Amino acid sequence: MTWKRPEGRRVRAIRERLRTMYGEPVNEPHRNPIAELIKTVLSQHTSDRNRDRSFAALRERFPEWEEIRDAPVAAVEEAIRPGGLARQKAPRIQSILEQLGEEPDLDWTETAPRQESLEFLLGLPGVGRKTAACVLIFTWGIPEIPVDVHVHRVGGRLGLFPPRASLERAHDEMLAVVDPADAYELHMNLIRHGRTLCRPKPRCEECALRRMCPWYRGLERGAKERDPR
Numbered sequence: 001m002t003w004k005r006p007e008g009r010r011v012r013a014i015r016e017r018l019r020t021m022y023g024e025p026v027n028e029p030h031r032n033p034i035a036e037l038i039k040t041v042l043s044q045h046t047s048d049r050n051r052d053r054s055f056a057a058l059r060e061r062f063p064e065w066e067e068i069r070d071a072p073v074a075a076v077e078e079a080i081r082p083g084g085l086a087r088q089k090a091p092r093i094q095s096i097l098e099q100l101g102e103e104p105d106l107d108w109t110e111t112a113p114r115q116e117s118l119e120f121l122l123g124l125p126g127v128g129r130k131t132a133a134c135v136l137i138f139t140w141g142i143p144e145i146p147v148d149v150h151v152h153r154v155g156g157r158l159g160l161f162p163p164r165a166s167l168e169r170a171h172d173e174m175l176a177v178v179d180p181a182d183a184y185e186l187h188m189n190l191i192r193h194g195r196t197l198c199r200p201k202p203r204c205e206e207c208a209l210r211r212m213c214p215w216y217r218g219l220e221r222g223a224k225e226r227d228p229r
C-alpha cells in the first residue's frame with residue numbers, strides 16, 4: 001500500500017479520538033532548558049522514576065551547573081548511579097555543560113530562531129533530534145513533536161508518516177501535518193496510546209481509532225484474504 005501524507009482534517013480527527021480516550025494534556029513549560037537536557041541524558045535506558053531520582057541526587061550534591069561540570073567525573077557518576085549507566089552518562093553530562101559557556105546558559109533558546117536552537121542543540125555530545133525537540137517544547141512550549149518509540153510505532157500504524165520511516169523523517173512529517181497548537185497534545189496522547197492499547201502487540205479490539213487506522217485495515221484485509229467466507 002502506498003503512503004499518502006494525511007490531510008489536516010484526518011490528523012484533527014485522530015487528535016479528537018485520542019482526546020476522548022486520554023483527555024487533553026496541558027503543557028506547562030518549566031523554563032529550565034539545561035535541566036531538561038540533563039534529564040534527557042539521565043532518562044536513557046531507565047524508567048522515569050529512576051531518572052527523577054538521579055536528577056534529584058545530582059542537584060542535591062551539586063546545586064550549580066558549574067559544580068557538576070568541574071567536579072571529578074567519579075563524583076558525578078556516584079551521584080547519578082541510581083539511574084544506571086552512570087559511567088557513560090556522567091562524562092556526557094560534563095561535556096555538554098562544558099559547551100554551554102563559562103556560566104552554562106541556554107536561556108537564549110527561548111527567543112532564538114528555532115533552526116538556530118536546533119542546530120546548536122544537535123551539536124552537543126549525544127544530543128539527537130528527540131532530545132532537542134524535548135528541550136524546546138517542554139522548556140518553552142515551542143511546537144515540536146519528539147518522536148520516541150511509542151510515537152514512532154503508533155504514528156506509523158496510523159499512517160502519520162510512511163511505514164518504516166526513520167525517526168528523523170517521522171519527526172519532519174509530524175511537524176508538517178500537525179497544527180502547531182496541537183503538537184504537545186498529540187505527542188503526549190500518542191505516548192499514552194502506545195503505553196496502553198497500541199503496544200507492540202496491539203489491543204485493536206478496544207481501540208476507538210480502528211476505523212481510521214491503516215494498520216488495522218491491513219490486518220482485516222489479510223484476515224479476509226485468508227478466509228474469504
Ligand code: SF4
Binds near residue numbers: 158203215
Ligand atoms: S487500531 Fe490497533 S494498530 Fe491501530 S491505533 Fe488502534 S491499537 Fe493501534
